Amino acid sequence: MKALKRAFQALDNRVHAWETTLSVGFFLALRQIRRTSIWTTALIVLVMVLTFLNLVVVTGILVGLIQGSVEAVQTHYLGNVFISTLKDRPYIDQSPTLMLAVSRVPGVTSLSARYIEGGSVASNYKQLKRRQSDIDDSVGTSIVGIDPVAEEATTHLSSLLIEGSYLEPGDYDQVIVGAMLLKQYIDFESANFPVLDGVTIGSRIKVTVGGNEREVTVKGIVKSKVDEIDRRIFFLDSQLRSLIQRTDYNVDEISVKLAPGIDPKIVKQTILAQGFGSYAKVQTQEDAEPKFIKDMRETFAMLGNIIGSVGIVAASITIFIVIFINAITRKKFIGILKGIGISGAAIETSYVIQSIFYALFGAAIGLALLYGFLEPYLRQNPIDFPFGDGILVAPLGGTFFRVGIILVMTIIAGYVPARMVVKKHTLDAILGR
Amino acid sequence: MKTYRTGTLDVTVLKGVSIDIPKGQFVAIMGRSGAGKSTLLYQLGLLDRPTAGTITLDGADTAALSRKEREVMRLTRLGYIFQDYALLPELTAIENVALPMLMQGASASVAYKHATVSLERIGLSNRLTNLPSQLSGGEQQRVSIARAIAHNPAILFADEPTASLDTENSETIMKILKELRADGQTIVMVTHEPEYGRLTDRIITLNDGIVVSDEHARR
Numbered sequence: 114m115k116a117l118k119r120a121f122q123a124l125d126n127r128v129h130a131w132e133t134t135l136s137v138g139f140f141l142a143l144r145q146i147r148r149t150s151i152w153t154t155a156l157i158v159l160v161m162v163l164t165f166l167n168l169v170v171v172t173g174i175l176v177g178l179i180q181g182s183v184e185a186v187q188t189h190y191l192g193n194v195f196i197s198t199l200k201d202r203p204y205i206d207q208s209p210t211l212m213l214a215v216s217r218v219p220g221v222t223s224l225s226a227r228y229i230e231g232g233s234v235a236s237n238y239k240q241l242k243r244r245q246s247d248i249d250d251s252v253g254t255s256i257v258g259i260d261p262v263a264e265e266a267t268t269h270l271s272s273l274l275i276e277g278s279y280l281e282p283g284d285y286d287q288v289i290v291g292a293m294l295l296k297q298y299i300d301f302e303s304a305n306f307p308v309l310d311g312v313t314i315g316s317r318i319k320v321t322v323g324g325n326e327r328e329v330t331v332k333g334i335v336k337s338k339v340d341e342i343d344r345r346i347f348f349l350d351s352q353l354r355s356l357i358q359r360t361d362y363n364v365d366e367i368s369v370k371l372a373p374g375i376d377p378k379i380v381k382q383t384i385l386a387q388g389f390g391s392y393a394k395v396q397t398q399e400d401a402e403p404k405f406i407k408d409m410r411e412t413f414a415m416l417g418n419i420i421g422s423v424g425i426v427a428a429s430i431t432i433f434i435v436i437f438i439n440a441i442t443r444k445k446f447i448g449i450l451k452g453i454g455i456s457g458a459a460i461e462t463s464y465v466i467q468s469i470f471y472a473l474f475g476a477a478i479g480l481a482l483l484y485g486f487l488e489p490y491l492r493q494n495p496i497d498f499p500f501g502d503g504i505l506v507a508p509l510g511g512t513f514f515r516v517g518i519i520l521v522m523t524i525i526a527g528y529v530p531a532r533m534v535v536k537k538h539t540l541d542a543i544l545g546r
Numbered sequence: 547m548k549t550y551r552t553g554t555l556d557v558t559v560l561k562g563v564s565i566d567i568p569k570g571q572f573v574a575i576m577g578r579s580g581a582g583k584s585t586l587l588y589q590l591g592l593l594d595r596p597t598a599g600t601i602t603l604d605g606a607d608t609a610a611l612s613r614k615e616r617e618v619m620r621l622t623r624l625g626y627i628f629q630d631y632a633l634l635p636e637l638t639a640i641e642n643v644a645l646p647m648l649m650q651g652a653s654a655s656v657a658y659k660h661a662t663v664s665l666e667r668i669g670l671s672n673r674l675t676n677l678p679s680q681l682s683g684g685e686q687q688r689v690s691i692a693r694a695i696a697h698n699p700a701i702l703f704a705d706e707p708t709a710s711l712d713t714e715n716s717e718t719i720m721k722i723l724k725e726l727r728a729d730g731q732t733i734v735m736v737t738h739e740p741e742y743g744r745l746t747d748r749i750i751t752l753n754d755g756i757v758v759s760d761e762h763a764r765r
Contacts, residue, residue, distance in 0.1 A: 136648065137649050141634075149636070452593055453693070454624075455621070455646070455649050543593070543628075
């Protein structure tokens with residue numbers, strides 16, 4: 114019993130000693146920070162802010178390059194759940210039943226069914242040929258039949274219009290053309306990449322599908338960074354159906370949009386649970402994402418982490434140097450502190466607390482800049498890359514993990530030089546030897 | 547004995563010094579430059595370890611103490627006044643004085659109360675919140691004294707406390723030390739000023755690391 118009491122007393126003494134060390138460390142650190150030059154503090158905090166931004170923003174933009182492209186494909190093409198044909202089938206069997214069932218799944222806000230046929234589109238076919246070898250401008254492409262209202266609700270196709278206007282129900286023989294089919298929107302010329310020349314709003318073009326030809330008027334031109342949109346011709350579904358003479362209402366793909374917060378995996382499972390897996394391939398947006406996109410995202414994230422790690426090392430060295438110079442120039446005072454009985458641990462703690470202050474202050478400013486300005490700004494004004502709109506991807510979890518890394522590195526960078534100086538012989542430190 | 551190694555050369559600064567300082571005595575250690583005065587003070591004040599020999603404080607051999615125990619001894623039993631005041635520039639007068647008591651585990655209110663009393667005792671009650679840079683040399687040395695005595699040390703060590711001060715301030719400091727002596731404080735002071743040495747109870751004179759005289763004042 115007495116031994117237990119002694120053990121508790123010893124523990125209590127130890128805890129009290131640590132409390133005192135921490136309290137004196139905090140006392141010294143607070144006063145050093147408060148009374149040090151504001152410019153020195155500002156400079157160190159600036160280094161920490163830049164380190165934080167380097168670590169989070171560089172990675173975020175590299176990942177955001179891919180994410181912007183992925184989000185564009187999801188928003189304007191795939192939707193949250195994408196239903197397509199089975200490998201060995203020309204279209205989705207039982208499409209009307211499937212669409213009805215999907216529309217009743219909780220969380221589904223809209224869906225757009227598309228008829229797709231391979232075909233060709235030609236322009237300048239009415240022009241007089243100067244030579245016998247002259248041929249019309251003709252491009253092989255996908256001809257897509259859509260319900261403009263459902264498509265708009267699901268993919269906001271009209272937001273991608275750069276010329277003309279959007280399709281409306283009842284638009285007869287009018288089409289929307291993807292910009293990559295038109296010469297004026299292509300920066301290069303290649304025999305392997307045929308385009309239509311001189312086609313603008315109101316131009317008449319000839320669409321050929323399965324041997325059936327129809328002359329139509331260009332009502333609008335869409336441009337995005339999604340190939341599936343930019344290299345397609347959009348018809349009203351009813352007209353394409355008549356052109357390809359499909360009367361069973363079976364479609365080729367269905368994009369499904371979900372309400373915010375609804376898990377696409379659950380919706381996919383719900384659809385599959387009703388047996389529609391026998392008629393169609395049901396994928397979440399993530400499933401439908403090509404593997405190379407996933408690989409690129411991982412590679413870019415790794416690249417970002419490498420660049421960020423270099424930044425962390427540079428910042429750690431900076432903090433080390435700053436604290437080291439601070440400690441060395443204050444060697445005499447550290448000696449005096451030790452001389453009058455202040456423990457080495459309390460002195461080291463004061464430097465560690467200063468490092469934590471610099472790291473947290475820098476990270477706090479960095480977080481405010483990131484979530485208060487950079488992230489929303491880049492979402493509103495994405496960086497224009499050829500294959501996608503670059504946004505800044507900075508999930509909170511990952512960001513705070515990086516703040517943790519900065520904090521740990523800074524604590525080490527602050528502790529080591531303080532320890533080096535504190536370890537010096539007390540009298541030598543006091544006498545400046 | 548204390549020997550320092552400078553390069554490949556061993557320099558013996560103290561050679562067989564043996565002194566006994568009773569409680570409540572005000573002792574001056576005097577001698578020429580390089581005589582070993584400060585070195586002796588550092589050994590007595592546990593800021594350094596003698597190469598050979600023992601230093602006994604209240605019957606306990608300090609050579610047997612660990613680094614940590616010496617640190618605690620300096621904090622709780624000893625007080626120091628340095629020639630250049632040795633105040634921490636980022637702490638105010640009251641904070642400088644309160645710091646050792648905070649390290650002893652006193653609450654902030656208790657430490658500040660004691661520090662205030664200590665500063666009032668040496669006539670600096672109107673300079674509590676001034677930084678060292680806002681104080682004169684004499685005032686800084688008085689703050690240094692207040693810090694050294696705030697925790698009621700068993701021995702007060704003063705290393706040439708008047709060396710950086712003008713005559714007026716030096717006399718003020720000596721007056722304070724004499725008052726402390728009158729209150730029963732044991733003081734060991736290194737000085738090269740004979741007139742201040744004469745104000746103490748005992749003058750130990752060193753020359754080349756050896757005690758050449760040990761005179762007690764006749765009062």
